[in-house]
Amino acid sequence: MPPTSPLRIAVDIGGTFTDIVLRRGAQSATAKLLTTPQAPEQAMIEGILQVLAEVGAEPRELDLLVHGTTLATNALIERKGAPTGLITNKGFRDVLAIGDEKRFDHYDLDLEKPQPLVPRHSRIGVRGRMRADGLEHAPLAMDDVDRAIDTLREQGVQALAIGLLHAYANPAHEQAVAERVRQRWPQVSVCLSSEVCPEIREFERLTTTVANAYVQPLMSRYLQALQQRLQALGMNCPLFLVTSGGGLTTLDTASRFPIRLVESGPAGGASLSAWLARTLGLKHALSFDMGGTTAKICFITEGRAEQSRRFEVARAWKNLKGSGWPVRIPVTEMVEIGAGGGSIGRLDRLGRITMGPDSAGALPGPVCYGRGGKQPTVTDAQLLLARLDPLHFAGGHLQLDAAAAHNCVDDALARPQSLDVSWAASGMIEIVEENMANAARVHAIERGQTTEQCTLIAFGGAAPLHAGSMARRLGMTRVVIPKDAGVGSAVGFLLSPLAFELVRSLYMDETALELSHINGLLNELQGQASAIVRAGAPTAAVLIRRWVDVRYRGQGHELSIELPAGELGGQAMADLREDFERRYERQYGLRIPGVALEFLSWTMSASAEGSAEPSAVPAACTATAAQRLGQRAVFDPQSGQWLVHAIYEREALSAGAWLVGPALVTEAQTTTVVPAGWRASLDGLGHLHLVRSDASDARPSGAL
Numbered sequence: 001m002p003p004t005s006p007l008r009i010a011v012d013i014g015g016t017f018t019d020i021v022l023r024r025g026a027q028s029a030t031a032k033l034l035t036t037p038q039a040p041e042q043a044m045i046e047g048i049l050q051v052l053a054e055v056g057a058e059p060r061e062l063d064l065l066v067h068g069t070t071l072a073t074n075a076l077i078e079r080k081g082a083p084t085g086l087i088t089n090k091g092f093r094d095v096l097a098i099g100d101e102k103r104f105d106h107y108d109l110d111l112e113k114p115q116p117l118v119p120r121h122s123r124i125g126v127r128g129r130m131r132a133d134g135l136e137h138a139p140l141a142m143d144d145v146d147r148a149i150d151t152l153r154e155q156g157v158q159a160l161a162i163g164l165l166h167a168y169a170n171p172a173h174e175q176a177v178a179e180r181v182r183q184r185w186p187q188v189s190v191c192l193s194s195e196v197c198p199e200i201r202e203f204e205r206l207t208t209t210v211a212n213a214y215v216q217p218l219m220s221r222y223l224q225a226l227q228q229r230l231q232a233l234g235m236n237c238p239l240f241l242v243t244s245g246g247g248l249t250t251l252d253t254a255s256r257f258p259i260r261l262v263e264s265g266p267a268g269g270a271s272l273s274a275w276l277a278r279t280l281g282l283k284h285a286l287s288f289d290m291g292g293t294t295a296k297i298c299f300i301t302e303g304r305a306e307q308s309r310r311f312e313v314a315r316a317w318k319n320l321k322g323s324g325w326p327v328r329i330p331v332t333e334m335v336e337i338g339a340g341g342g343s344i345g346r347l348d349r350l351g352r353i354t355m356g357p358d359s360a361g362a363l364p365g366p367v368c369y370g371r372g373g374k375q376p377t378v379t380d381a382q383l384l385l386a387r388l389d390p391l392h393f394a395g396g397h398l399q400l401d402a403a404a405a406h407n408c409v410d411d412a413l414a415r416p417q418s419l420d421v422s423w424a425a426s427g428m429i430e431i432v433e434e435n436m437a438n439a440a441r442v443h444a445i446e447r448g449q450t451t452e453q454c455t456l457i458a459f460g461g462a463a464p465l466h467a468g469s470m471a472r473r474l475g476m477t478r479v480v481i482p483k484d485a486g487v488g489s490a491v492g493f494l495l496s497p498l499a500f501e502l503v504r505s506l507y508m509d510e511t512a513l514e515l516s517h518i519n520g521l522l523n524e525l526q527g528q529a530s531a532i533v534r535a536g537a538p539t540a541a542v543l544i545r546r547w548v549d550v551r552y553r554g555q556g557h558e559l560s561i562e563l564p565a566g567e568l569g570g571q572a573m574a575d576l577r578e579d580f581e582r583r584y585e586r587q588y589g590l591r592i593p594g595v596a597l598e599f600l601s602w603t604m605s606a607s608a609e610g611s612a613e614p615s616a617v618p619a620a621c622t623a624t625a626a627q628r629l630g631q632r633a634v635f636d637p638q639s640g641q642w643l644v645h646a647i648y649e650r651e652a653l654s655a656g657a658w659l660v661g662p663a664l665v666t667e668a669q670t671t672t673v674v675p676a677g678w679r680a681s682l683d684g685l686g687h688l689h690l691v692r693s694d695a696s697d698a699r700p701s702g703a704l
Contacts (some may be wrong), residue, residue, distance in 0.1 A: 005613055007022070008022070008062075008066070011044050011493075012265050013044060013067075013121050013265075014265055016041075016361055017360070020033075020044070030669065032461065035538070036364040037361070037363060045233070049233075051434040060234040063237050064237055064240070065238070066240050066496070068241070069241075069261065069265075072258045073694070075418065076215060076262070081159070083630055085157035086118045086122065086123040086162075087145070088164060088165075089125055089126065089128065090125035092121070092165065093125045095203055096116040096206055097120070111393050113323070114324060129165055129510065130165055132166050142180060145181075147376060156215055159188065159191070159213040160190050161212070162181075163192075164193070167192070168200060174192045189216050189287070190213075192209070197329075200503045208326075211325060215258045217259055227251065239551075243499075244329055245267060245605075246496055249497055249536070259327055259601065260329050263331055263332065266289060266489065267492075267496075268496060269289035272459065272495060273299050274305045275303075275492070275495045276482055276687070280455075280687075284455070286451060286452050288457065288463050288470060291341065291461055291487065292359065292362070294336050295436050295439075295463075296336045296571075297449055297452070300457070301449075306447065310327075310331075311327055328503075330503075330603075335442070336444075339436050341461060342361055342378070345376045345428045353428060353434040355435060360377050360437075360484040367401070368400040368405040378428060381429050384425040384635075386635060388671060394669065395668035409428075411415070422642075423637075424488055437470055437473040448586070452474070455480060457480045457482065458485065459485040464665075464671060468674065472675070477692040481672050483685065486667065486670035497607040499607035501603060501604065501605045504525060504601065508597055508598075508599040510599070515568055518568055518599075522546060522563075522568075530544070540609055541609040542607070544604070545604075546602070547562050547563060547627065549602075550598070550599055550600075553598050559587070561583065621654075621655035624654070624656050628663075631645060643662050646659065648664070654682070658680065660693075672690075674690060677692060
């Protein structure tokens with residue numbers, strides 16, 4: 001092994017499984033362990049030591065560790081964060097409860113909005129006011145600040161959010177409050193809205209800042225303890241965290257802004273799909289990530305995952321949009337639903353099979369795990385349909401109990417409906433797949449996209465089992481199952497660049513542009529974002545991308561449009577209008593001539609050049625028929641019969657190997673179902689391509 005090949009490990013702690021990927025030059029190893037909810041780092045450490053032993057390496061040899069975790073998300077969902085207080089302007093402490101006055105279900109008379117993370121008695125207003133233009137309207141009353149500090153300290157508050165009006169335009173009042181708090185109460189954790197979310201829209205700015213404060217003590221303790229435990233094992237390498245936008249950030253930045261970690265796992269999967277789309281020359285792709293708890297769907301266009309600045313966490317009512325807490329952070333634009341291998345099946349009041357959104361998780365897990373699960377899950381159904389091998393699940397580390405799964409599905413679903421167990425299990429699969437397909441259709445409509453033009457990129461422990469059927473439901477003819485698909489999000493972590501994104505609201509009307517002001521703001525943001533990136537990669541060149549949120553005058557929603565490099569001038573702004581109107585027409589079907597534009601928030605993204613792996617070129621290979629290892633009967637709901645499926649081991653397939661369905665391609669962390677009427681082939685990079693036999697070109701682009 002050349003000494004210049006760095007030893008890198010990525011760890012994705014999910015709700016059900018913890019995935020570990022090791023890379024050192026051409027050498028690689030993977031592991032999938034059940035997550036240890038009470039001590040998330042336990043499975044992480046075990047997995048790291050396992051893959052190191054597999055390649056004969058010592059912990060001290062590790063050069064880089066990349067980590068994504070659901071800890072911040074779980075703390076918000078389960079409300080297990082720190083007791084938090086809020087200091088805001090007098091008369092505005094109920095903004096968190098009032099919200100945006102929208103009802104997420106217009107016709108539900110019993111609708112209950114989620115309770116604020118900060119109780120009313122811990123939300124305290126102080127006198128003083130900034131105007132929207134950044135000028136002071138009324139001076140800050142420091143005696144009010146002192147009383148607020150005393151009250152919150154007596155209440156036992158451990159984290160403090162400071163969110164004052166128009167702090168995005170002028171943070172002076174917030175900074176003064178923070179300085180007084182640090183002088184009089186140095187033990188408390190402090191978050192400023194002007195640092196966490198310096199944007200317009202008061203409710204979302206406050207919810208983001210409060211959520212950041214709520215999880216900051218927990219995440220800071222976890223990250224510090226994790227680093228100490230890794231160092232005790234001899235791992236003194238840099239530790240980077242994956243952000244919701246798909247970039248990597250340093251331990252210090254992650255500790256300051258833990259709210260940016262809430263979607264780190266799914267973002268890694270989108271990074272994998274984007275890299276794969278660039279590698280294979282796929283103009284349009286749909287990323288499909290299905291694990292044990294959730295399924296994530298994301299559009300990849302021109303090799304880039306779509307991005308957003310608004311995300312909703314902890315939906316508390318029927319998984320409806322609007323029933324959770326909105327946070328404004330850089331996030332990969334995707335739809336996430338409660339559909340995974342652990343999703344629980346039950347009969348509703350009408351006797352129909354329903355699936356999820358709740359999951360059996362890692363503990364107790366599906367019934368077939370033998371860890372105390374009592375309710376039937378998707379994994380139990382897949383086992384009963386014979387798509388899973390009970391003796392070789394998760395690389396043979398976990399043997400499945402088919403008899404227990406059979407009895408559970410029979411008792412809970414089959415006998416009450418006078419169904420055969422195979423049909424009950426098929427019903428579970430049909431429902432969960434249709435739930436996912438419908439989520440993809442709605443997401444496509446909302447994004448002005450179509451699924452038929454896309455190639456489906458499927459990964460995660462459960463996605464390859466459903467990929468062929470999902471493609472059929474969405475009108476697709478091509479599927480790609482990446483190498484190491486079962487741990488795809490962790491693979492994506494190693495493909496993610498060291499990056500950070502900043503945003504600042506600055507309202508400008510097209511008819512009264514102050515380009516010097518805009519350029520000054522962009523230069524300031526560029527300097528701040530670049531400094532954060534250089535803290536983790538001191539010698540790397542920094543790549544810059546910029547966006548602005550634009551809308552027609554008087555509208556309430558914006559589109560994010562990328563800005564050209566360099567100073568903005570008159571021609572650049574004219575080109576920007578054309579870019580906006582083209583995007584607006586694509587999404588909404590029309591343009592509105594004669595209406596001026598409004599520019600609201602300006603975004604700066606900095607990334608370290610060369611910190612992500614470059615796209616590879618598939619090696620040329622000769623098509624040869626794959627050698628099957630065996631066969632077994634698998635229940636086919638389309639025909640209602642048990643069909644003989646050929647079995648292939650993915651590691652035994654050579655580049656260029658092809659096979660036809662119905663077939664199963666097994667590997668350590670997942671199994672790919674190749675339906676009847678589909679052809680599969682392995683390309684020179686180890687990615688498995690599925691093509692529907694009646695597709696005009698049965699040979700996938702960039703494959704054989």
